[in-house]
Every structure is written in C-alpha cells, then in structure tokens.
Amino acid sequence: MSLRVGTLLAAPVTAFLLALCVAPLLILFAYSFFRVDFVAISYDPSFANYAKIAGSATYRGLILKAFGSGALVVAITAVIGYPVAWFLAKRAGAMKSALLTLLLVPLYSGDLVRVFAWRVLLGAEGVINRSLIWAGVTDAPIQGLLFSPLATHIALTYNYLPFMVIGLWLAFESLDDAWLEAAADLGARSPSRFARVTLPLTFPGLVAGGLMVFVMVVGDYLTPQLLGGASGITVISAINDLFGTAFDWPLGSAIAWTMLAILMAFFAVGAMLIRRSSLVGGS
Amino acid sequence: MDRRLFLKSALAGTALGAFGPAGRALAATDLLWMTWENLAKDDYLAPFLDSHDVDLTKTFIGTDDEQFAKLRAGGASSVDLITPGLDKVSYYTASDLLQPIDFDKVPNAKLLYDTFKKTDLGKTDGQTYGIPFYWGINPIVYRADLMDEEPDWSVFFEGDKYNGKLAMRDYALEGIMIAAMYLGIPRDEMFTMDDKQLAEVKKVLMIQKSKLRTYWNSIGDLTNLFATGEVVCAFSWVPPYYDLKEKGLEMGMAKPKQGVIGWCDTIAVPKGVEGARRDSVFELVNYLLGPTYGKMLAYGGPYAQSTSAARDEIDEAQQEKIFIKDLSVMDNFVWKQNPPRYNDWVALWNEVKAS
Numbered sequence: 344m345s346l347r348v349g350t351l352l353a354a355p356v357t358a359f360l361l362a363l364c365v366a367p368l369l370i371l372f373a374y375s376f377f378r379v380d381f382v383a384i385s386y387d388p389s390f391a392n393y394a395k396i397a398g399s400a401t402y403r404g405l406i407l408k409a410f411g412s413g414a415l416v417v418a419i420t421a422v423i424g425y426p427v428a429w430f431l432a433k434r435a436g437a438m439k440s441a442l443l444t445l446l447l448v449p450l451y452s453g454d455l456v457r458v459f460a461w462r463v464l465l466g467a468e469g470v471i472n473r474s475l476i477w478a479g480v481t482d483a484p485i486q487g488l489l490f491s492p493l494a495t496h497i498a499l500t501y502n503y504l505p506f507m508v509i510g511l512w513l514a515f516e517s518l519d520d521a522w523l524e525a526a527a528d529l530g531a532r533s534p535s536r537f538a539r540v541t542l543p544l545t546f547p548g549l550v551a552g553g554l555m556v557f558v559m560v561v562g563d564y565l566t567p568q569l570l571g572g573a574s575g576i577t578v579i580s581a582i583n584d585l586f587g588t589a590f591d592w593p594l595g596s597a598i599a600w601t602m603l604a605i606l607m608a609f610f611a612v613g614a615m616l617i618r619r620s621s622l623v624g625g626s
Numbered sequence: 627m628d629r630r631l632f633l634k635s636a637l638a639g640t641a642l643g644a645f646g647p648a649g650r651a652l653a654a655t656d657l658l659w660m661t662w663e664n665l666a667k668d669d670y671l672a673p674f675l676d677s678h679d680v681d682l683t684k685t686f687i688g689t690d691d692e693q694f695a696k697l698r699a700g701g702a703s704s705v706d707l708i709t710p711g712l713d714k715v716s717y718y719t720a721s722d723l724l725q726p727i728d729f730d731k732v733p734n735a736k737l738l739y740d741t742f743k744k745t746d747l748g749k750t751d752g753q754t755y756g757i758p759f760y761w762g763i764n765p766i767v768y769r770a771d772l773m774d775e776e777p778d779w780s781v782f783f784e785g786d787k788y789n790g791k792l793a794m795r796d797y798a799l800e801g802i803m804i805a806a807m808y809l810g811i812p813r814d815e816m817f818t819m820d821d822k823q824l825a826e827v828k829k830v831l832m833i834q835k836s837k838l839r840t841y842w843n844s845i846g847d848l849t850n851l852f853a854t855g856e857v858v859c860a861f862s863w864v865p866p867y868y869d870l871k872e873k874g875l876e877m878g879m880a881k882p883k884q885g886v887i888g889w890c891d892t893i894a895v896p897k898g899v900e901g902a903r904r905d906s907v908f909e910l911v912n913y914l915l916g917p918t919y920g921k922m923l924a925y926g927g928p929y930a931q932s933t934s935a936a937r938d939e940i941d942e943a944q945q946e947k948i949f950i951k952d953l954s955v956m957d958n959f960v961w962k963q964n965p966p967r968y969n970d971w972v973a974l975w976n977e978v979k980a981s
Binding site for chain 1: 689691692694695698717720721790796797798799835836838839840841843847850854855856966968969972973975976977979980
C-alpha cells in the first residue's frame with residue numbers, strides 16, 4: 344500500500360478525532376479563561392479560574408485526593424496483578440484462554456451492577472457483616488465496611504484489576520525464561536531474580552497497566568459517590584456540579600484542564616519510563 | 627434537512643411514544659416536548675392527541691440543569707415546550723430563551739391555586755414565562771419502626787442517636803435551605819444570605835456531614851437504602867414513603883414546623899415557537915392544566931396539578947396523598963428559589979462535602 348493510499352484511508356479517522364475529540368477539548372480550554380455572570384458567559388479572558396483553583400483548599404484537596412486514590416489503587420492492583428499475570432503467562436497452560444476470559448467477566452456487567460453487588464456484600468445487613476456476627480467476631484455490623492473510603496477502594500481495585508493484569512500478562516508473555524534461568528545459575532535467589540530481572544523486563548507492562556488503572560480511577564466518580572458515603576465527593580463530581588447546578592462552565596473547564604494537564608504529565612513520565620526500561624531490557 | 631427535522635429523526639429511535647394511528651404521521655403540526663418521563667406517559671396524552679392534529683415527540687430530561695444546559699447550548703430552536711422548575715425559570719429568561727405565556731389561549735390557567743397565581747417566581751417584568759404545572763413537597767421520610775419519634779430538621783444537626791443512619795440529598799440548594807431553616811434564618815433572607823449567615827450554615831452543615839451515612843443522588847437508591855436499613859431517616863422525596871409502605875415497611879413522613887420545602891415545575895414555551903405550532907403548543911399547555919390530564923396525574927403520578935381543574939374528581943384519600951385535601955399545607959412551604967449567589971452556595975456545599 345502506498346503512503347498516499349494509507350494517508351487517504353487514515354484521513355476520515357483523523358478528521359473524526361479532530362472534530363469530536365480535540366476540538367471539544369480546545370473549546371473547553373478556551374472556556375477555562377472566561378468567567379460567568381449569572382447565566383451569561385463573559386468572554387473576557389483571564390487566569391482568574393486557575394488562580395481560584397490554586398487558592399482553593401477544596402479544589403486542591405480534591406485534585407490531590409483523586410491522584411492519591413489513583414496511586415493507591417495502582418499500587419494495590421500491581422501487588423495483586425503480578426502473581427496473577429505470572430500464573431496466566433507461565434503456568435496456566437491450556438487453561439490460559441479460559442482464565443483470561445474469566446478475568447474479564449466482571450467487566451461484562453455494568454458499573455451500577457458491580458456497585459450494588461458490593462453493597463450486598465459490604466452493607467450492614469450484607470453477607471460479610473452477617474457472617475462476622477454469625478461467627479461471633481463482632482456483636483454489631485461494622486458500619487465502616489460500606490459507605491467509606493475502604494469500600495470505595497475495594498470496589499475500584501476490583502473494577503480495574505483486569506487492566507493491570509492484562510498489561511503485566513503481555514509483559515510476562517514476552518519475558519524469556521532463559522533470563523531467569525541464567526540468573527539462577529549465577530546464584531541469584533528468588534527476591535533478587537524478581538528485583539533484577541523480572542521487574543525490569545516487565546516494567547513496561549507495569550507502567551502501561553498502571554497508567555490505564557490510574558486514569559480510570561481518577562475519572563471514576565460513580566463508585567466513590569455510591570460507595571464512599573458522606574466522604575464520596577470527587578473532583579469529577581465537583582466539575583459535574585459546576586457544569587450543571589452552578590452553570591459555571593469556565594471554572595469547571597479550568598479544573599478539567601488542570602486535571603488533564605497533570606494526567607498528560609503522568610503519561611509523559613510513563614512513556615519516558617517505558618522507553619528507558621525498553622533500552623535497559625534491550626541492552 | 628433542517629435542525630428540527632434532524633433532531634426529530636435522531637430522537638425517533640429512542641422516543642418512547644408514537645401516538646395513535648399511522649395516519650398521524652402526516653399530522654399538520656409537529657411538536658417536541660422536553661420533559662420528565664413520568665409526565666408524558668402515553669395514556670396521559672392520548673385524549674389530547676386523539677382530538678388534535680398534532681404529532682408529539684417527547685425527549686426526556688434527567689435533571690433540570692441538563693434541560694437548561696441543552697437549551698442554553700442552542701437547543702431552544704428545536705423544542706416547542708419545556709418543563710423547568712419554578713425556581714429555574716429566571717435562568718431561562720435571563721438567557722432570553724422563553725416567550726411569555728399567552729393566557730388568552732390557556733383558559734385553564736384561571737383555575738391555578740392562589741399560591742401559584744400570586745407567586746413572583748416564573749415571572750419577569752410582570753409577565754409569566756413559566757406557568758406552574760405540578761407541585762409537591764420534599765419532606766423527611768423515616769423508618770417509623772426504627773425511630774422513636776417523628777423527626778424534624780434538628781435530627782440532621784443535633785444528638786448522636788442516629789449518627790451514621792441519616793441521608794441527605796446531594797443538592798446544594800436544598801441542603802443549604804434546610805440548614806437555614808434549622809438555624810431559624812427568616813424566609814425572606816434565606817435566598818439572599820450574607821457571608822456571616824453562610825458561615826453559620828457551613829458550620830452546621832459540617833456537623834450534619836459527620837452524622838450522615840451518605841448523600842443520595844437518585845430516589846431509587848434512597849428507597850433501597852431505607853429498605854436495607856442502611857438509612858433510617860432522610861431528607862427525601864415522597865415516593866419512598868408510599869413505595870415501602872406498600873411493601874409492608876412501617877414508614878413515616880414528617881413535615882417539620884420550621885418549614886417544608888415545596889417544589890413546583892412549570893411549563894414554558896421557548897422563544898421562536900410561532901404560528902400554528904405556537905397555537906398547538908398552547909392548546910397542549912391548556913390540556914396539561916385541565917381536568918383529564920390532572921386526574922390521570924393524580925392517580926398515576928401521584929402528583930398534584932397546579933390547578934383545581936381535577937380536584938373534585940379525585941377521591942379524598944388520593945387528595946390527601948397528593949396534599950390537596952387541605953391546601954393550608956402550603957402555608958408552611960418554603961418554595962425553592964434561585965439564590966443570586968448560587969455559585970457561592972455550590973462552592974460552600976462542595977467545601978462541606980470535601981471537608
């Protein structure tokens with residue numbers, strides 16, 4: 344296929360992306376410099392909205408909370424995901440396809456279904472609390488199991504674990520066992536082999552899976568809202584309030600773009616890490 | 627294809643009603659009504675459509691804000707009739723999106739209850755832009771089997787008996803109104819509170835947050851929370867009270883003496899609706915305020931129309947249910963209004979939730 348034909352074939356997709364993805368983001372960016380006066384947008388550009396975000400402990404806190412949650416869930420899913428991905432790639436054998444399908448089954452159900460399933464498990468009258476009371480571990484239901492940051496992070500981990508496992512599984516699939524055998528022959532113990540061989544060579548998968556999980560956790564507001572209780576507010580729900588209830592599209596746009604800029608920075612660092620680790624792996 | 631035709635075509639796949647015989651597809655007047663799904667059931671509208679040469683397409687809204695955002699973003703030219711909250715009409719008029727109601731074409735408007743005739747809400751410069759359509763209250767609903775006595779607003783701010791068992795709607799306007807009523811802030815100052823008053827409100831809302839199990843966002847979710855015992859008392863809408871009572875739970879509904887939040891939705895006609903379409907729209911408005919629709923809404927909703935058109939055709943039990951048996955209930959209402967400093971209210975609400 345000639346370059347010319349390829350360009351022609353890619354043109355509609357490129358135009359589609361520019362019109363429906365890039366253009367709205369640029370409009371949002373432009374709005375972030377305006378201000379609102381009751382229900383009228385004043386097209387007088389300034390950095391006032393960004394200054395407001397920087398000066399507001401609430402918005403700063405919510406942004407920090409979103410990225411903190413993202414980092415925490417990435418860490419948890421990485422710890423759980425490593426052995427799962429290793430097993431799938433190296434030990435599952437003929438069961439690999441079936442297990443991979445099984446891994447993705449939770450994603451086939453809707454977000455709300457999963458949230459309500461967690462409520463059934465974690466609620467005051469839920470399966471876990473009833474079991475604990477039946478076993479005599481506690482006299483009364485543990486209220487903190489549901490409508491708490493704990494519930495939110497359990498559900499977020501469950502929701503996004505498959506994305507981490509897929510990233511790591513792909514990395515493990517391309518990991519040549521000869522490297523590990525050579526390390527063992529040279530006297531490296533298991534922890535050392537993991538730290539000096541497995542981890543560096545699967546690092547691109549960790550970063551790719553981690554970024555996917557991170558972005559989805561940061562953008563998820565339904566799970567914290569429905570499982571997080573009184574502390575379930577997220578920066579995304581605050582943006583939603585600003586666009587909807589308060590009709591403050593400029594401030595909402597500014598927060599959205601602040602988030603986007605930080606995420607892009609994370610992506611840039613991630614891409615750099617993948618490139619560096621590929622170079623290390625290749626050498 | 628013009629914008630109207632495009633929108634109608636796009637909606638065709640999802641619109642929930644195709645009314646009457648196929649011949650109506652060639653009807654003289656096409657109307658598009660943006661409204662809540664529960665107000666536009668096929669059987670509610672069938673009598674009107676059977677007697678008028680109108681093809682009605684309905685597009686449903688999820689929130690009042692969504693409706694405004696759609697119109698503000700340029701949708702007004704596509705829509706013939708909208709259903710904004712009485713407190714939100716000023717948003718639309720400030721954006722020059724509405725035309726005044728032509729009362730000559732809406733004779734049933736004469737039957738509006740006095741409260742709605744007298745209110746300044748929905749009006750600008752003496753002209754009505756949003757005509758009150760249906761109304762109700764947002765009370766405290768509670769599990770009578772799990773609470774010792776009927777609560778009032780103080781249950782959300784005082785004592786620790788029900789800590790972790792309460793729920794509040796995640797909505798700045800009502801949340802702050804409740805705090806203001808609890809604090810005894812006069813009704814005529816409620817929507818124009820100064821910084822000092824808002825600081826007091828914030829202080830008690832922080833206390834409230836520490837007592838809440840959660841903030842709720844959908845009434846279905848709240849009903850579920852009551853049913854599972856996660857929540858025993860909440861600032862609510864009416865439906866969980868009746869729904870759970872029907873299922874055998876002992877439910878209570880409290881209308882606090884400090885004030886009850888009353889709500890009312892209006893019907894409004896966007897600017898640019900003209901000629902035969904305008905005439906048909908006002909015929910529809912008149913029907914929506916009339917006895918046939920009102921009776922169906924009273925039993926099917928169940929909600930009260932803003933006119934007395936159907937009142938005598940509704941039995942007393944149902945009148946009681948929709949609060950029209952004794953209209954003095956309205957004396958204690960605090961009707962929702964749009965505060966001039968609403969952005970500050972939303973910021974305060976988010977500060978409390980993020981604390």
